[in-house]
Amino acid sequence: MQIKLKVFRYLPHTGKKPHYDTYEMEVDPNDRVLDVLEQVRADSDPSLGYRRSCAHGVCGSDAMRINGRNMLACKVLVKDLNSSKITVEPILGLKVLRDLIVDMDPFFEHFRSVMPYFVNDDPLPEDGKERLQSPTQRERFDDTTKCILCAACTTSCPSFWANGKYVGPAAIVNAHRFIFDSRDTAAAERLEVLNEDSGVWRCRTAFNCTEACPRDIEITKAIAEVKQVIYSGKIE
Amino acid sequence: MTTNTRTIEKPKPNFETKSWMFMRYSAVLLIPLVFGHLILQDVIVGVHRIDLDYVAMRWASIGWRIYDALLLAFAFAHGVNGIRQVLNDFIQSDQVRKIMHWGLFLLWLIVTAIGAIALIGGVRPIS
Ligand code: HEM
Ligand code: FES
Numbered sequence: 001m002q003i004k005l006k007v008f009r010y011l012p013h014t015g016k017k018p019h020y021d022t023y024e025m026e027v028d029p030n031d032r033v034l035d036v037l038e039q040v041r042a043d044s045d046p047s048l049g050y051r052r053s054c055a056h057g058v059c060g061s062d063a064m065r066i067n068g069r070n071m072l073a074c075k076v077l078v079k080d081l082n083s084s085k086i087t088v089e090p091i092l093g094l095k096v097l098r099d100l101i102v103d104m105d106p107f108f109e110h111f112r113s114v115m116p117y118f119v120n121d122d123p124l125p126e127d128g129k130e131r132l133q134s135p136t137q138r139e140r141f142d143d144t145t146k147c148i149l150c151a152a153c154t155t156s157c158p159s160f161w162a163n164g165k166y167v168g169p170a171a172i173v174n175a176h177r178f179i180f181d182s183r184d185t186a187a188a189e190r191l192e193v194l195n196e197d198s199g200v201w202r203c204r205t206a207f208n209c210t211e212a213c214p215r216d217i218e219i220t221k222a223i224a225e226v227k228q229v230i231y232s233g234k235i236e
Numbered sequence: 237m238t239t240n241t242r243t244i245e246k247p248k249p250n251f252e253t254k255s256w257m258f259m260r261y262s263a264v265l266l267i268p269l270v271f272g273h274l275i276l277q278d279v280i281v282g283v284h285r286i287d288l289d290y291v292a293m294r295w296a297s298i299g300w301r302i303y304d305a306l307l308l309a310f311a312f313a314h315g316v317n318g319i320r321q322v323l324n325d326f327i328q329s330d331q332v333r334k335i336m337h338w339g340l341f342l343l344w345l346i347v348t349a350i351g352a353i354a355l356i357g358g359v360r361p362i363s
Pocket of ligand 1: 203204205259260263264266267270271311312314315316317318319321322
């Protein structure tokens with residue numbers, strides 16, 4: 001099928017202002033948007049910059065705004081966009097370094113601020129091997145283990161656009177993953193961070209994050225559960 | 237591995253924690269207050285029939301005065317706190333924030349005071 005691809009371009013070393021380039025091209029409806037971008041690089045313009053690695057929705061490198069919505073370019077098929085006009089832009093709220101590549105440092109700084117790792121300094125159980133957990137206890141935080149840190153959620157959040165100090169949905173999802181882990185012991189410290197001005201209270205239940213997540217994590221729900229724990233002190 | 241509920245030492249509630257809870261509690265109260273008000277004034281009575289006589293009749297009952305006082309206090313505080321949240325998104329400087337907080341608080345106080353004076357004073361003929 002014939003498509004008209006419009007891509008946001010910014011190459012700081014050329015001294016040119018940010019602008020859009022348009023490419024008319026023939027693609028297969030079953031191509032993914034990532035394939036289309038690769039085709040541009042191969043056939044028209046090797047200077048086009050974007051991140052990609054696994055190309056299968058696992059590494060989380062290629063979140064971008066496709067026809068106005070945050071998606072992984074490697075996960076969305078051209079035919080599923082229901083349009084022959086495709087606009088590709090960098091995700092919002094982070095500084096554009098080049099074309100579709102943004103500075104992810106502030107995003108990862110927020111991620112690190114919630115201690116996104118397992119903490120338990122208690123002595124190991126008798127047999128010295130494993131800290132056991134029941135299937136139900138494991139199930140409790142299963143949804144939030146799925147995050148691939150692509151930033152599609154955080155950069156779809158109007159609160160984050162307005163105020164980059166907000167830790168953002170991705171950081172809260174990763175805090176949720178450990179707060180609700182029955183073996184972890186650092187929930188109180190994480191909640192202390194999330195109770196600050198830049199924490200969970202900046203969430204206004206817009207649901208953009210839930211819609212943007214390529215892993216279908218119920219993000220808004222996870223945030224609400226974290227708010228609930230801060231409020232009640234009970235991890236249920 | 238028997239119980240799935242753990243209790244932890246929860247963070248000390250700060251202004252944001254309380255303001256978030258206030259938005260929920262006030263919203264629950266606003267559901268009957270706002271819809272009751274809308275149905276009564278706009279549907280049953282109708283805006284064109286609201287005049288001084290009607291207000292005087294209505295405020296003759298202490299019950300309606302309390303109702304109106306609650307509606308004013310909660311709707312306006314809810315709205316002002318909502319605006320505070322929105323403005324907080326856009327204001328990065330602590331000092332400007334402080335000025336904005338006080339400004340909104342004064343706005344809330346003045347409008348609530350005017351409303352309270354009307355509610356307590358009631359309708360009197362202008363001599
Ligand atoms: C039926 C009555 C109402 C209900 C149930 C209700 C509910 C809510 C809730 C739950 C929130 C918090 C949203 C969040 O942070 O996730 C909110 C925010 C807000 N409400 Fe209301 N509300 C009502 C009436 C009103 C009225 C009458 C006003 C105006 C005077 C108002 C103005 C606002 C504003 C400005 C916000 C902040 C929006 C934001 O943070 O983006 N609400 N409301
Ligand atoms: S390239 Fe790895 S998630 Fe898309």
